[in-house]
Amino acid sequence: MNRPARSKNVAIVVFIVLLLTPVYWLLNMSFKTNQEILGGLTLWPENFTLDNYVVIFTDPSWYSGYLNSMTYVSINVVITLLVALPAAYAFSRYRFLGDKHLFFWLLSNRMAPPAVFLLPFFQLYSSIGLFDTHIAVALAHCLFNVPLAVWILEGFMKGVPREYDEMAYIDGYSFPRFFVKVFLPMIRSGIGVTAFFVFMFSWVELLLARTLTAVDAQPIGAIMTRTIGASGIDWGVLAAAGVLTIIPGLLVIWFVRNHVAKGFALGRV
C-alpha cells in the first residue's frame, strides 16, 4: 500500500472513531448501574448489568413507545412512496400546467419549520378525531417527507431514458403495468435510497409526533422524558432507551447500503 492511501485510511478511521465516541459513551452507560454512573468516570462498565434493558423490555409503558414509533414510521413510508412515485414520474417525464410552481410549492413544505404547524396540526387532527393515533403522526410527517421523496425520486427517474417507456408501449404494455413491471424495477436503488431518507426523517422527528399524541400512540422519544422522576434522572435506563432507538435505523441502513454505494447523481434540481 502506498503512503497517500495509508494516510487516507488513518484519517477515515480517526473520523469514525471520533464519530462513534459519543455513541460508545451512551452504550457504556447503558450497562452501568446508576451508582457507578454517578460514582465517577469509568471507561467501561465495571459492574456490568443488563438491568436497564430489563426495565425497558418488561415495562409496557416503555416498549410500547418503540412499537408506536415503528408503526407510524412504517405507515408514513408506505403512504409517502405510494403518492410520491407517480408524482415524481410525472415531473420527470411531462411538462404540464404549473409544473415548476407546483414543484417549488412542494419543496416549500419541506422548508416549513414544524414549530409553525404545531398548534394548527393539533387542532386539525383533534377536530377530525385522529388525535393520539398512529395515522395522525404518519400524515403529519408527510408534510416534509412527501416533498423530499418526490425530489429524490425525480432525480433517479430522469436517469432512465424515455426510450424504455416508448418501447414498453409499443410492446403493448398499459401504463400501470409498465410502471409496476418495467419502470419500478429499473429504479430500485432510487426507491431504496428514498425509503431510507423517508424512514430516517420520520424516525428522528419528535416535535410533531409528541404534540399529536398523548398515550396510545406516544413515540419513544416522548416516553424518554419521563425518566426524570422524583429521585432525579435515571441515567442508566435513559441510556439504554437511547441505545435501543438506534437499532431500527441500523437495520434499515444495512438493507439499503448497496443502493447508496451504487451512487446517485440526482439529475438537475
Next chain:
Amino acid sequence: MDRIPDNRAWWLVLPVFLLVAFSALIPLMTVVNYSVQDIFGPGQAYFVGTEWFREVLTDQRLQDSLLRQFLFSGAVLLIQIPLGIGVALLMPKSGIKGSLCLILVAIPLLIPWNVVGTIWQIFARGDIGLFGWGVNQLGVDYNYTGNTVDAWLTVLLMDVWHWTPLVALLCYSGLRAIPEAFYQAAEIDRASRWAVFRYIQLPRLKSVLVIAVLLRFMDSFMIYSEPFVLTGGGPGSSTTFLSQTLTTMAVGQFDLGRAAAFSLVYFLIVLLISWLFFTAITHADKDT
C-alpha cells in the same frame, strides 16, 4: 431530456397535491387566521389587522434569536459542507470496507433528535461525560450549562457531529456515480489530485451538493429538539433559536396571535432564502 407537454400528468401528481394540501394548506390558513386576530377564548376573537406583525417585527427578543439563528446556520454550513466532502473523498470506494464505513458514518443520522440532545447532555458533562471530563482534564475551564461560549461551541459541535454524515453520505453517493473513464482520462493527462477534484469531482457533485446545502440550511434553521434537550436554550437565552422562541410563545404562553404572525414571518424568511438559492443554482445551470 426534453419533457413532453401533457396536462394529463396532473392525474399523477393529484394524490401528492391533495395530501400536501391537506397537511399544509389547512394548517397554514389557520395560522393566517390567527395572525390577524386577538383571541381571548372560544368565540371571543377580534380582528386586529397587522398589529401582531408590527409587534413581532419590532420585538427585540425575536430579533436577537433571528440573529443567533443566522449565525448558527452560517457556521453550520461553513463547517459541515467542506468537512462532509472531505470525509466522502476519504471513504473506501467499494467492498466490505466501503459498506462498513457507510453504516458507521450514518449512525448519528439515525438517532432521534431528542436522544442526540441526551447523548451530548451526558457526553459533555464535566462529572459523568467523557468529553466534558476530558476537556476539564486538559486544564480548560469548560462548563456548557454556565458559560455562553461553551454552550455555543457544544451546540455547534453536536450539530457537526449529527449532520456532517448526511453531507458525507450524499457526496459519497455522488462520487460513486462518476464513471471510471473520467479518472482514467485524468491519469493519462497526468492531472494532479487537486485538478481531479476541481475539474472532475466537484462539478459532478454539484447536484448532490445543492441538496445537501438546502437540506442543511432548512434543518439548521428549524433546529429545536437538540439544543432544547442539551441546554434548554441557556445559559440565559444564548442558545435559544427561532423554533424554540416560537414554541415557547405558542405552547408555553399560548400567545396565539403573536405566535402566528411570528410563524408566518419565520416561514417567509426560510422560503425567501431557499428560493434565492434555488434560482441562483438553476440560473447557473443554464449558463453552462
